[in-house]
Amino acid sequence: MENHNTRKIEHAPIKVEGPPKESKQPVKTPGCLNFVAWSAIILVVIVLMSLGKDDVETTSTYQPTPEEVAQKIKTENEEKEKAAKAAAELEAKKKAEEEKAANGYALGETGVIHGHKVKVNSIRKESRINEFEKPAKGKEFVIVSVTIENGSNEEISYDPWLFDILNSQGQITNPHSSNLETGKLIPGGKVTGELVFEQPIGDPKLQVIYKWNLFSKETIKLNLQ
Structure with missing residues (x-):
């Protein structure tokens, strides 16, 4: 009677895993945030450049007319004449008061x-x-x-x-x-x-x-x- 050696084969237990659990941490979207921030910065820069350009154009392109220049010079001269006249009148009044104080009022x-x-x-x-x-x-x-x-x-x-x-x-x-x-x-x-x-x-x-x-x-x- 033949003896056959029978080898017992042991099998490792099979582990059954369920579906993966969902992560409770919020999903980060750095690309989206960076896009919004950069868009705002670019918009601010464009607005500032536009304002500066308008100021430069306004100050650099306007030239007063000869009539306006002449009127400005005339006004300045009139103001100087008025100031000089007022100063002369004040000095004359002061001198008259000094003379009256010395010689007596009438x-x-x-x-x-x-x-x-x-x-x-x-x-x-x-x-x-x-x-x-x-x-x-x-x-x-x-x-x-x-x-x-x-x-x-x-x-x-x-x-x-x-x-x-x-x-x-x-x-x-x-x-x-x-x-x-x-x-x-x-x-x-x-x-x-x-x-x-x-x-x-x-x-x-x-x-x-x-x-x-x-x-x-x-x-x-x-x-x-």
Whole structure:
């Protein structure tokens, strides 16, 4: 009886796999994003180049006409003439004010110092101011009507003792009397009163001197002739 060696063949187990699982990660599309970004950049560049081109064309191609050039030169010359005229008028006015301050304002003119506007309205001469008061021998009473106006933006004070009189002999004296009281003026306010001075009869050169405060050396002169 033949013996046949029977070899047992072992087979590896067969692994059955199901269909592949879907990935939960989002699908990247770099090509699409790059296209959109580059498209936006190119569009911006084109717009900027177009604007710059328009500006260059506008500034480089326009040329004013001869009439426009002539008109521009004429306008500039007129403006220069106006400025020169205004400067000359201002200088003349300044010089006139300096002369008036040195020589005195004419009767009826308004002198200005630190916002105090002062004017002599009228002048008259009397041998007496009442039955009891008479001037000294060889003298007469000079009665001066004055108006003070506040031309500043602040309150100012007024006082009859802010006024003196200068005669042709170089004498400076205070008022003999006055109906102008002491007080204050708001901006734009004004007051009028009379000052009585005792002066040589017929003095040909009388000037009222006004100082804007009792402690100031700055004054203006108002001629009485």
